[in-house]
Amino acid sequence: MINQLPIINMLIFLATALIIPLLSKRTFKITLIFGFIMLLCVVTSSFFLIFHIAEHGAILYQFGGHDSKIGIEFKVDLMAAIIGLFVVGLTTIIYIYSCGDETEGVEQKEYGRYYILLFIILFAILGIIYTNDLFNAYVFMEIISITTCSIISIKRKKETYAASFRYVMLNEIGSLSYLFGVALIYMVTGYTNIDWVSQSIQSIWQLYSINIIIALGFMIVGIGIKAAIFPFHIWLPDAHASAPSSSSAILSSIIVKVYIVVLIKLLFKVFKLDILNHFHVSTILVIVAATGMIMGSIFAIAQKDIKRMLGYSSISQIGYIVMGIAMFSSLGLASAMFHIISHGLMKAALFLSVGIVIYKKKIKKKNDFEGLAYEMPITMSVFTIAALGMIGIPLTSGFISKLTLGMASLDHRQGYLIIIVVLSGLLNVIYYLPIIISSFLKSEPNTYHPFKIEKVPWPMLTSVILLGIGILTFGIFPNLIMNMITQAAELFGLI
Amino acid sequence: MQIIQAFVDHINFIGAVALFLIGLHTVVTKKNLIKRIMGLNIMGTSIFLFLVAIGNVTGGVPPILQQDPNVNYINPIPSVLILTGIVVVVSMTVYSLSLTIKIYEMYGTINQDELTYLIREEEIHD
Numbered sequence: 001m002i003n004q005l006p007i008i009n010m011l012i013f014l015a016t017a018l019i020i021p022l023l024s025k026r027t028f029k030i031t032l033i034f035g036f037i038m039l040l041c042v043v044t045s046s047f048f049l050i051f052h053i054a055e056h057g058a059i060l061y062q063f064g065g066h067d068s069k070i071g072i073e074f075k076v077d078l079m080a081a082i083i084g085l086f087v088v089g090l091t092t093i094i095y096i097y098s099c100g101d102e103t104e105g106v107e108q109k110e111y112g113r114y115y116i117l118l119f120i121i122l123f124a125i126l127g128i129i130y131t132n133d134l135f136n137a138y139v140f141m142e143i144i145s146i147t148t149c150s151i152i153s154i155k156r157k158k159e160t161y162a163a164s165f166r167y168v169m170l171n172e173i174g175s176l177s178y179l180f181g182v183a184l185i186y187m188v189t190g191y192t193n194i195d196w197v198s199q200s201i202q203s204i205w206q207l208y209s210i211n212i213i214i215a216l217g218f219m220i221v222g223i224g225i226k227a228a229i230f231p232f233h234i235w236l237p238d239a240h241a242s243a244p245s246s247s248s249a250i251l252s253s254i255i256v257k258v259y260i261v262v263l264i265k266l267l268f269k270v271f272k273l274d275i276l277n278h279f280h281v282s283t284i285l286v287i288v289a290a291t292g293m294i295m296g297s298i299f300a301i302a303q304k305d306i307k308r309m310l311g312y313s314s315i316s317q318i319g320y321i322v323m324g325i326a327m328f329s330s331l332g333l334a335s336a337m338f339h340i341i342s343h344g345l346m347k348a349a350l351f352l353s354v355g356i357v358i359y360k361k362k363i364k365k366k367n368d369f370e371g372l373a374y375e376m377p378i379t380m381s382v383f384t385i386a387a388l389g390m391i392g393i394p395l396t397s398g399f400i401s402k403l404t405l406g407m408a409s410l411d412h413r414q415g416y417l418i419i420i421v422v423l424s425g426l427l428n429v430i431y432y433l434p435i436i437i438s439s440f441l442k443s444e445p446n447t448y449h450p451f452k453i454e455k456v457p458w459p460m461l462t463s464v465i466l467l468g469i470g471i472l473t474f475g476i477f478p479n480l481i482m483n484m485i486t487q488a489a490e491l492f493g494l495i
Numbered sequence: 496m497q498i499i500q501a502f503v504d505h506i507n508f509i510g511a512v513a514l515f516l517i518g519l520h521t522v523v524t525k526k527n528l529i530k531r532i533m534g535l536n537i538m539g540t541s542i543f544l545f546l547v548a549i550g551n552v553t554g555g556v557p558p559i560l561q562q563d564p565n566v567n568y569i570n571p572i573p574s575v576l577i578l579t580g581i582v583v584v585v586s587m588t589v590y591s592l593s594l595t596i597k598i599y600e601m602y603g604t605i606n607q608d609e610l611t612y613l614i615r616e617e618e619i620h621d
Contacts, residue, residue, distance in 0.1 A: 070572065139579060142586075149594075150590075162602075165595070175583075180542050183546050186573065187549045
């Protein structure tokens, strides 16, 4: 029974996506409540899955009972379980928000469709996290691509179509590059299952080193385009700025991270350290990540539209994650995984609080935030917490992830990387702090009424507050998840 | 002579890579949106050709069980993977073509340069 749990999680999402159209004749509240209950079910079962896996080891599941050499196999290890719980939990919080927002800019009859797309995305994300098959991962990637593009273009506005067209083109180049890499690996090994591929690749890589290096290059570039790693980021700011706020949060804090998980699987489960060190992948990734961390922040400073600014900030934060991975050490991987979670929380909090501001005041420029904290104290407080987390102030989860990254770089004898981390943090100050200062300090204080909470739908406020509490909790008690993450990172067999 | 022999032996792989590059070139450099979608299709086709070429066994027959035990079968798994791949690429093509229709309705053009110009114009007006 417990072996079926990951599959049941996925099937619940697929079934929900199929049932929502049947509910279209009823009032929309029924759909919302139904979806929420389903999400809660999956959150509970993911919790259960983590404790089961931490105790008994990874779950293997062969579809249709076929042997893993020819069939599709799911392997739920500790990392997959943690990321799975993070994805589902964060989506639940964003889901609560989207109930109040009525997903701004979307037409009334499209609401149902929005949630159908959301559940199909969740289905594919769980699939991509759990799967142990390179080609199967490609199929799930494509499902995510199509649904994400539709969720961007669901607002029937001019600019969304152009943004999602660019997204389709780049994503498709990315997936085809990945597929080309899979084909090259299949040519050498004859498998697509990750375990078998890595077993046979370890013994023959010196004979077919040209195949392996081309495959490695194609796959890293393909995933890099989809995960918006620095030189391939151009689609991200447009897409994130033009989507509805709740889907920008999902795009930025979840979907981009899923591809990073694929990258981790690819590097440490398929190719492993011998091959990676031989081709100097670590150096390349560190350079890419460092450039991304600096350039993303510099681009973000120049933006006027606040959602575009947050998009560019995502690019620099993805640099942190990639740098953690590029250390090729257990601690570095742990810091990357912690930053996946903490950046997910912080970016979701930022996008959602900005979403409330856009919902209430219809402003999008960052100069219009003057004195806003007097009118919307809770929203701007959460925005401040999350922004301070981005900068890396103690007591927020962003501080912990930067600290772990710094320790990992010292361990790795690459202490100079700390300079880049600190520099990028300082650049974050340049574009986050003016917003905080102008919203809290620049206004005539006589309009200030203490204890007056802004009038916005309660689901929106609840979800934003939950995210703020989450950021602080993981900042003050990082060991709640850090132990688990370290344990998961050690399973990859790095030093 | 050896070079020509190697070329002929690996003509499938070379063709696939050439098609991939042609497709990539089309996607990156062409301004017409429909031509870019065609470029994506060429890229997809090149990978399918590559996978078929991998699965081929010289002198093999299609993988249908036969009486003769000495028959060589070609590898069916790449062909099956391609079936999935074709479905995916078709759906992506359909989706991007429908987006192109919408873009044409909204902006009245499918040229990337004009599109960028129009979008920038609107941003300045905001």
